Amino acid sequence: QLWLTFAPVADRTASYFHISLETVNWLSLVYLLISIPFGLVATWVLDSVGLRWSVTLSAWLNMTGSIIRMFSVLKFLSLGSRSYWYLFVGQCLCALAQPLVIFSPTKLAALWFPDNQRATANMFASMSNPLGILIANVLSPAVVPEGKHIPLMLGVYTIPAVTACVLATVGIHSNAPPTPPSASATNSTSQPFLTGLKMLQKNKSYLILAVCFGGGIGVFTCFSALLEQILCEKGYSNVFAGLNGALFTMCGLLGAFLLGLYVDRTRRFIESTKICFCLSALASIVFAVASRFRHQAITLAVASSLFGFFGFAIYPIAMELAVECSYPVGEGTSTGLIFVVSQVQGVILMILLQALTMRVSEDSSSACDLNHDGALDWTIPTLLLAGVCSAMACFYVTFFNTDYKRLHTEI
Numbered sequence: 578q579l580w581l582t583f584a585p586v587a588d589r590t591a592s593y594f595h596i597s598l599e600t601v602n603w604l605s606l607v608y609l610l611i612s613i614p615f616g617l618v619a620t621w622v623l624d625s626v627g628l629r630w631s632v633t634l635s636a637w638l639n640m641t642g643s644i645i646r647m648f649s650v651l652k653f654l655s656l657g658s659r660s661y662w663y664l665f666v667g668q669c670l671c672a673l674a675q676p677l678v679i680f681s682p683t684k685l686a687a688l689w690f691p692d693n694q695r696a697t698a699n700m701f702a703s704m705s706n707p708l709g710i711l712i713a714n715v716l717s718p719a720v721v722p723e724g725k726h727i728p729l730m731l732g733v734y735t736i737p738a739v740t741a742c743v744l745a746t747v748g749i750h751s752n753a754p755p756t757p758p759s760a761s762a763t764n765s766t767s768q769p770f771l772t773g774l775k776m777l778q779k780n781k782s783y784l785i786l787a788v789c790f791g792g793g794i795g796v797f798t799c800f801s802a803l804l805e806q807i808l809c810e811k812g813y814s815n816v817f818a819g820l821n822g823a824l825f826t827m828c829g830l831l832g833a834f835l836l837g838l839y840v841d842r843t844r845r846f847i848e849s850t851k852i853c854f855c856l857s858a859l860a861s862i863v864f865a866v867a868s869r870f871r872h873q874a875i876t877l878a879v880a881s882s883l884f885g886f887f888g889f890a891i892y893p894i895a896m897e898l899a900v901e902c903s904y905p906v907g908e909g910t911s912t913g914l915i916f917v918v919s920q921v922q923g924v925i926l927m928i929l930l931q932a933l934t935m936r937v938s939e940d941s942s943s944a945c946d947l948n949h950d951g952a953l954d955w956t957i958p959t960l961l962l963a964g965v966c967s968a969m970a971c972f973y974v975t976f977f978n979t980d981y982k983r984l985h986t987e988i
Contacts (some may be wrong), residue, residue: 579643579671580608581713582734584802585819586721588809593724594649594661598806598953599931604668605802606927609920611672616917619676621770623909627752628684631909635677636745642670643731643738650728671738679706679916683896683908688753692984693841700837700893707826707833707889710801714822718815773906777914782902782979787918789973790895793854794919796861796966797888799926800825807955810937811871821881828882829889836890844984846898850891851974857888858963858970865963869956902979904986926965930958 583590587601594601623631646667649660656663682702690698720730777783804825805818832853840849864880867873896912903911934953 579639579646579668579734579738580605580675581710581801582717582730585714585717585805585822586727586730586815587805588815589721589724590727593727594664595658596661600661602802602927602931604665605798606924607665607668608672608675609798609923609927611669612676612920613917613924615673616676616680616913616920619680620907620910620913620917622677623680623684623913624770624773624907628681628688629749629752631677631681632749633745635674636742638670638674638677640738640742642667642672642674643735645670647728647731647735650731676913676916680909680913682893683900683912686897687900687908696841696894696897697837699897700833703893703896704830704833704889707829707885707892711823711826711830714801714804714819714826718819770907770910773903773910774914776906777903777911780903782977783899783911785973785977786895786899786902786979787915789854789969789977790891790899791915791918792922792965792969793857793888793891794916795922795926796962796969798919798923799930799962800861800884802927803930803955803958806953807868807959808877810954811868813874813877817874821877824878825881825885826889827885829885832886832888832890833893837893840894840897844981846894846901846981847978850894850898851977853887853891854970854973857884857891858967860884860887861963861966865959868959898979901981901983904983926962930955930962933957933961 583601583604587598590596590601590604591598619631622634644667646664648654649656649663649667682699685702686695686698716733717730720726720733777787801822804822805815808818808821809815836849836853840846860880860883864877864884867876867880896915899911899915900908934955934957937954
């Protein structure tokens, strides 16, 4: 997961490139910023050009960006202060790739799977993103015990990007199977892109889902990107932060798998997402409080696990719910717009959270790399993050309701 390459080792990245932690955070924030305008382009590509070319283009952009990132650490180029900008440009190209592939699970599920398997198929495809987060949280701290290992880390991340590009180019041959797996796939009535956007703007249920679920994605993005910085000031190591990120993601994968199976059998989309949203909000509150104290490793690990278990479980189901409440708008458009909304909220949150931090003096018990700027106190930002998650959960539970329009057309 290239967008999260540097977040688990933010302090070491800052030391290696001689930049501030805020500048390191821009390597993650740029993904959110670019996804806002390009997300709309990606929805058009997915619904108009097709799944095959969307995924293939994404793979090529990702590979190109990862290779350009390598230029920043090649000593013989003698880039000096320009090395960071090569890194940043590479991140920008990788950021262009992200919407093209993240928007695709609902389209993949709709075109390739029958109605009683769509939620599970969407779950497996959607969870590739948190699986990448899991790998980044474990791999980056393991590969970079010291700042001098940053070049090795970039090389390691380039390998799967190149491999994925080759597989996508050679292995994907069509947008859909020869025989449609469901009635909605057989009789596709997806609206044109601009018509679909206009329909979504008038769909109250969809707008509530977009704001609440988009806010949830924004919270999860900030949590993943800032976890190491939040914990290091209280003496928790990068390895422990990576472990928390890994638990957050692994439990999320488990939760998504179980909920996907349950929803495929019961069709209880709304009830499932409301319960999980509330429980994830409670877990975020526990984490926010526990992270402000030292020697709370077990509590933090449990809170991170529960936050991931209930939070990630919502992701694929909410994407299916977006299609259900907005049908016959194209799957790429309905899910893509939610992602764009989430990126807007994520950008606002990332900037706001960093603005609310307070610089702290050097503390011998801190695990942060203080060679450059020192550590930051994240008390107010973490409480705000939990508050946003709780507010979104309350709003969603209170106001969201919808008919399952796509399922009704298939009966």
